[in-house]
Amino acid sequence: MARTVIMDHPLIQHKIGIIRKKDTSSKEFREMISEIAMLMCYEATRELPLTDVEIETPICKTTVKELEGKKMAVVPILRAGLGMVEGMLAMIPAAKIGHIGLYRDPETLAPVEYYCKLPSDIASREVFVTDPMLATGGSATAAITMLKEKGAKKIHFMCIIASPEGIEKMHEVHPDVDVFVGALDDHLNEHGYIVPGLGDAGDRIFGTK
Numbered sequence: 001m002a003r004t005v006i007m008d009h010p011l012i013q014h015k016i017g018i019i020r021k022k023d024t025s026s027k028e029f030r031e032m033i034s035e036i037a038m039l040m041c042y043e044a045t046r047e048l049p050l051t052d053v054e055i056e057t058p059i060c061k062t063t064v065k066e067l068e069g070k071k072m073a074v075v076p077i078l079r080a081g082l083g084m085v086e087g088m089l090a091m092i093p094a095a096k097i098g099h100i101g102l103y104r105d106p107e108t109l110a111p112v113e114y115y116c117k118l119p120s121d122i123a124s125r126e127v128f129v130t131d132p133m134l135a136t137g138g139s140a141t142a143a144i145t146m147l148k149e150k151g152a153k154k155i156h157f158m159c160i161i162a163s164p165e166g167i168e169k170m171h172e173v174h175p176d177v178d179v180f181v182g183a184l185d186d187h188l189n190e191h192g193y194i195v196p197g198l199g200d201a202g203d204r205i206f207g208t209k
């Protein structure tokens with residue numbers, strides 16, 4: 001069974017407080033989402049395998065640690081997941097980027113697919129799927145199913161705010177996928193929005209409301 005890791009680092013918690021405020025501007029919202037993603041990426045990659053490598057310092061020969069060379073990919077769920085890409089890349093600059101386009105049908109809340117473009121070698125990459133909000137879990141589970149159909153094997157899911165319902169669905173549908181969460185909220189309202197949440201992350205990132 002995969003893990004749910006709640007990132008209780010004070011910097012992450014402080015920045016989540018800022019994005020929850022309804023008067024936070026799109027500019028600051030985008031900046032905070034990016035910074036939170038960077039901090040979450042730092043935490044989520046703490047178990048990446050290292051290998052010993054012989055090098056020479058100006059003083060002598062020694063052994064240092066290097067990342068084992070496992071290739072990575074970041075796959076944002078459009079649109080809102082795009083806001084997390086820059087922060088992730090600040091930590092793992094060599095990662096390739098895939099895109100999965102999904103929107104929620106406002107009536108049924110079911111995810112509707114409109115785009116999918118992944119690195120051709122996705123099957124051999126460690127994949128970090130990003131979406132700031134895990135609500136019903138429909139979008140994230142559908143995106144991960146699409147990735148698995150394309151051959152991806154080692155997948156992690158990164159979200160800033162999750163509902164208990166979303167976490168439960170993720171572990172039920174994809175018991176092999178670790179879920180990294182900035183804050184676990186209380187519940188979903190009748191429109192499928194996370195409470196207290198922050199509203200619609202895509203609209204707040206792109207200023208479309």
Ligand SMILES: O=c1ccn([C@@H]2O[C@H](COP(=O)(O)O)[C@@H](O)[C@H]2O)c(=O)[nH]1
Pocket residue numbers: 077078079080104109111131133134135136137138139140166192193194195197198199200201202
């Ligand atoms: O409070 C919310 C809830 C959802 N979103 C957006 O919807 C999807 C996730 O919803 P699921 O029900 O889990 O499919 C996510 O991509 C967000 O963009 C939101 O912004 N705020």
Ligand SMILES: O=P(O)(O)OP(=O)(O)O
Pocket residue numbers: 077078079080081102103104105139200201202203
């Ligand atoms: O999941 P949605 O419908 O909120 O999509 P977007 O991220 O484009 O706002």
Ligand SMILES: [Mg+2]
Pocket residue numbers: 080200201202203
């Ligand atoms: Mg949206």
